[in-house]
Amino acid sequence: MAKYSIQVNGKTHEVDVMDDMPLLWVLRDVLAMKGTKFGCGKALCGACTVNLDDTAIRSCSFPISAVGKGKITTIEGISEEGNHPVQQAWEKYVVPQCGYCQTGQIMNAVALLKSNSSPSEQEIEQAMQGNLCRCGTYNRIKEAILSVAAES
Missing domain, CATH: 3.10.20.30 (Beta-grasp domain)
Known part of the structure; x- marks a missing residue:
């Protein structure tokens, strides 16, 4: 110990x-x-x-x-209130289904947007490819990240 x-x-x-x-x-x-x-x-x-x-x-x-x-x-x-821009985009684009992977997805998206505030679709796909979603909400994840990037 x-x-x-x-x-x-x-x-x-x-x-x-x-x-x-x-x-x-x-x-x-x-x-x-x-x-x-x-x-x-x-x-x-x-x-x-x-x-x-x-x-x-x-x-x-x-x-x-x-x-x-x-x-x-x-x-x-x-975000203590759950109002981080990525969390809000997740709600707006109805990303979660079962929700199990979503905390990891959100944390990866937050890190991506910190390092690249305006990623392309290809950069998002590349950065997020290591986060698996059994429900297959990848297109909604990409839309949500793109919307946050557009607002920043």
Whole structure:
């Protein structure tokens, strides 16, 4: 066990966990932040996506020891009221169906728009291809991201 001081959603948390514990389980089991989802456990589906210093990462395979002084943002941290522009676009374009992958999708979209405020359709498809949606709402996801980019 080791002690880590991590910054999540603007707050510092002290955790005492194993060095190789995935960030996902620190967030869900230690800090009781249930917004980040477990999907495949192999960083293939994107359901567990969070942002580390504004870059999308797969928290299921990212060990707590690799966080360092990075700033972690989860779905709970992008907007307390659920009114982040990406969240609003998700509602406007009726993106979620089952909703399971949506927190990861949203976090990946937020990171994309931070790094590229005006992505092309091809850039969106490339950036989002690692986030799987069993319901197949990819076209609505792309429309939602394009609408946020157009408004910025």
